[in-house]
Amino acid sequence: MAEHSGPLPGVDYPGTFPEFQEWFSTERGCFDFLAGLRWPGGFVCPKCDATKFWRTGDGLWMCRVCQRRTSVTAGTLFDRTRTPLQTWFAAAWFITAQKNGVSALGLQRVLGLKSYETAWAWMHKFRRAMVIPGRDVLTGTVEVDETFVGGISRGNAGRSSSKLGVMVAAEMLGPRKLGRIRLEPTLKEPLALVTFATRTVEPGSRIKTDGARELRRLSGLGYQHDYYTQLGGTKPAHVDLPGVHIVASLLKRWLQGTLQYGASSDHLAYYLDEFTFRFNRRSAKNRGLLFYRLMSQAVNTEPHPLPSLVSDQPLWE
Ligand SMILES: [Zn+2]
Numbered sequence: 175m176a177e178h179s180g181p182l183p184g185v186d187y188p189g190t191f192p193e194f195q196e197w198f199s200t201e202r203g204c205f206d207f208l209a210g211l212r213w214p215g216g217f218v219c220p221k222c223d224a225t226k227f228w229r230t231g232d233g234l235w236m237c238r239v240c241q242r243r244t245s246v247t248a249g250t251l252f253d254r255t256r257t258p259l260q261t262w263f264a265a266a267w268f269i270t271a272q273k274n275g276v277s278a279l280g281l282q283r284v285l286g287l288k289s290y291e292t293a294w295a296w297m298h299k300f301r302r303a304m305v306i307p308g309r310d311v312l313t314g315t316v317e318v319d320e321t322f323v324g325g326i327s328r329g330n331a332g333r334s335s336s337k338l339g340v341m342v343a344a345e346m347l348g349p350r351k352l353g354r355i356r357l358e359p360t361l362k363e364p365l366a367l368v369t370f371a372t373r374t375v376e377p378g379s380r381i382k383t384d385g386a387r388e389l390r391r392l393s394g395l396g397y398q399h400d401y402y403t404q405l406g407g408t409k410p411a412h413v414d415l416p417g418v419h420i421v422a423s424l425l426k427r428w429l430q431g432t433l434q435y436g437a438s439s440d441h442l443a444y445y446l447d448e449f450t451f452r453f454n455r456r457s458a459k460n461r462g463l464l465f466y467r468l469m470s471q472a473v474n475t476e477p478h479p480l481p482s483l484v485s486d487q488p489l490w491e
Pocket residue numbers: 219220221222223224237238239240241242
């Protein structure tokens with residue numbers, strides 16, 4: 175069986191930093207790369223389906239038949255940006271090259287951005303591209319549980335005490351060997367964990383949970399359900415659900431370490447997306463693959479103008 179059907183370093187994406195610098199030493203190099211991701215079979219005019227074009231100005235493809243101009247960034251995460259794509263590409267590289275990612279402050283410093291607000295907005299734009307809807311569900315043996323993350327507002331008095339629930343689903347490939355994960359903030363509704371499991375785990379799979387009564391519905395929903403009751407309360411939870419336990423402790427460490435200022439609860443879902451994006455690619459042999467995935471998802475992600483990112487939260491997280 176051929177192992178290498180996926181994108182290759184040095185061919186589909188830069189495998190090293192020198193390669194990155196060489197590929198994207200010009201704006202044109204960046205536009206070409208985006209075009210390759212957006213039109214993998216070559217440019218097709220969205221108006222008349224013609225495939226012959228001229229390049230007219232930065233990032234514009236003009237149809238030779240109907241003269242319509244198409245921007246390679248229009249309708250993507252980079253829509254209407256006035257910042258050179260080279261700076262965006264550098265941001266994506268820094269975000270993905272580090273195992274744990276970067277904070278907005280770190281990104282601001284490394285790119286020399288004038289404002290923290292810009293760095294913050296870019297981080298959030300990229301997070302919107304980290305998890306795509308309709309992705310594959312988990313299969314095999316999957317542990318499902320809820321954990322709590324705390325202290326994730328900025329830490330000023332009065333806002334920092336509440337703990338937030340996070341639902342965790344973790345594929346188990348062996349006794350302590352983890353596969354892919356899914357994470358979502360716990361919704362304030364009955365049976366939240368049950369509906370989370372049905373959304374993220376393929377029917378027919380084996381789901382392991384604690385002994386909460388509501389979870390016993392899972393066996394009637396097409397799953398093999400194993401649950402553990404804490405007899406006598408002597409056995410710590412991580413004995414029965416080691417995968418969830420490992421994921422929860424890594425998540426807490428990451429939230430505390432990388433974000434520096436903590437996350438506001440409004441944005442928790444997006445931080446979980448970033449953690450998931452990184453975790454599910456933790457064994458990638460080449461970090462450039464994460465850059466490639468992030469960029470290919472970015473050209474398929476709707477624009478997120480700043481006001482849509484901010485909601486009513488202060489910019490300082
Ligand atoms: Zn045309």
